[in-house]
Amino acid sequence: MKVESAPDIAVVIATYAPNELLERTLETLSACEIPDTLRRVIIAENGPEEVGREIAKKFVDRLPVEHHFFPNAKKCGALNKSLDLLGDELIVYFDDDVRISRGTLKAYAKAAEGMSKGAFFGGQCCVDYDEPPEDWIVKFLPAAAVGWAPSSGFTEMKESGALGFNWAAFASDLRAAGGYDERCGPGTAANSDEMNIQNEMLRKGVKGYYLPEALVWHYVPRSRSSVAWLLDYKRKDGMGKGIAAADEGGLFCLKQKYGSWAKLQLCRLLLMVPSGILSRDLRFHSQIKVQRLEGKLEGIRLVEGGMKKRAVPPNVDKALAD
Structure with missing residues (x-):
């Protein structure tokens, strides 16, 4: 204004x-x-x-x-x-x-x-x-x-x-x-x-x-700027976004929930590839994605379970x- x-x-x-x-x-x-x-x-x-x-x-x-x-x-x-x-x-x-x-x-x-x-x-x-x-x-x-x-x-x-x-x-x-x-x-x-x-x-x-x-x-x-801090940060970041998605609800939340679940399975499969085949950067990127996606799903579950704003x-x- x-x-x-x-x-x-x-x-x-x-x-x-x-x-x-x-x-x-x-x-x-x-x-x-x-x-x-x-x-x-x-x-x-x-x-x-x-x-x-x-x-x-x-x-x-x-x-x-x-x-x-x-x-x-x-x-x-x-x-x-x-x-x-x-x-x-x-x-x-x-x-x-x-x-x-x-x-x-x-x-x-x-x-x-x-x-x-x-x-x-x-x-x-x-x-x-x-x-x-x-x-x-x-x-x-x-x-x-x-x-x-x-x-x-x-x-x-x-x-x-x-x-x-x-x-x-x-x-x-x-x-x-x-x-x-x-x-x-x-x-x-x-x-x-x-x-x-x-x-x-x-x-x-x-x-x-x-x-x-x-x-x-x-x-x-x-x-x-350490590995341990970064993985924890990504999980917390995902949880915050999951909380916001669950608050919005409806189709948006459903897409976030099931889309995140599908991506999580792919990332977990990537981490099963032997180290000699998967590059360090790709492996670490997959670890980050796992943390973030697990956090997002946890945030959605918390709100669906009754966590109120x-x-x-x-x-x-x-x-x-x-």
């Missing part, structure tokens, strides 16, 4: 057991070109103990920082509770392990000028490695571990893809999409939380846009009426 004024901006950073990486994130955020419309920087801490308040206090003279502790809410729960605190702002999401480029906030503010809803934005992502992954595995790693830049310039996104540690959406659109799915995300057995809510917004007619000027660097420890978040009636 087009409006004459620029939207207010709120930055939300979810964190669990924060450490010096959160401090680094806030340091780089405070060094950004700050738009006049930035109103709030919410540190949404979840976990068994509150440890991030002292870190947040270090920046109150440079940023409109506020710390909120949501015990054991998990990431998506903390994001939903933060959404409940907000009005109609454009929410810019960062994680507690990114470095933020100086022009990133201004890029989001400029892209949203004259809007109040109907669009979300994904920024460019690069990586900070503790130790670069082995060359052979790079092609299999997700965008969060290798970076994301789908085009060289500003472009419309026809499908989900904006990474959860550098993207922005209007609060009203997030509420109308049902908020974050608390069955997914860090702290659960499923991933694909941001992708699922982006897909829901796209289905509702919200447009997605890629902003190359909105740049961050994501910290990737060695453990998050959270209740419609507060203010959703207002969001739908606007």
Whole structure:
């Protein structure tokens, strides 16, 4: 929706057991070109103990920082509770392990000028490695571990893809999409939380846009580019997509369910081929597919077995009426 004024901006950073990486994130955020419309920087801490308040206090003279502790809410729960605190702002999401480029906030503010809803934005992502992954595995790693830049310039996104540690959406659109799915995300057995809510917004007619000027660097420890981590990630990613497919139901879910089952059998057959015949890359690709497809089928079974999505978040009636 087009409006004459620029939207207010709120930055939300979810964190669990924060450490010096959160401090680094806030340091780089405070060094950004700050738009006049930035109103709030919410540190949404979840976990068994509150440890991030002292870190947040270090920046109150440079940023409109506020710390909120949501015990054991998990990431998506903390994001939903933060959404409940907000009005109609454009929410810019960062994680507690990114470095933020100086022009990133201004890029989001400029892209949203004259809007109040109907669009979300994904920024460019690069990586900070503790130790670069082995060359052979790079092609299999997700965008969060290798970076994301789908085009060289500003472009419309026809499908989900904006990474959860550098993207922005209007609060009203997030509420109308049902908020974050608390069955997914860090702290659960499923991933694909941001992708699922982006897909829901796209289905509702919200447009997605890629902003190359909105740049961050994501910290990737060695453990998050290993074989074991990648296989676990793919299974969780599949489960998140299975949950979303089961929620949609109908013919779409049936196609996903039986199509995934058929593909899974083919991949299992491939893995029975002797190592001397099947290349390492093809074998590993098949292992990844098995994990992802098993996860998807498990996600569908969980929903069919009665796993429910959270209740419609507060203010959703207002969001739908606007």
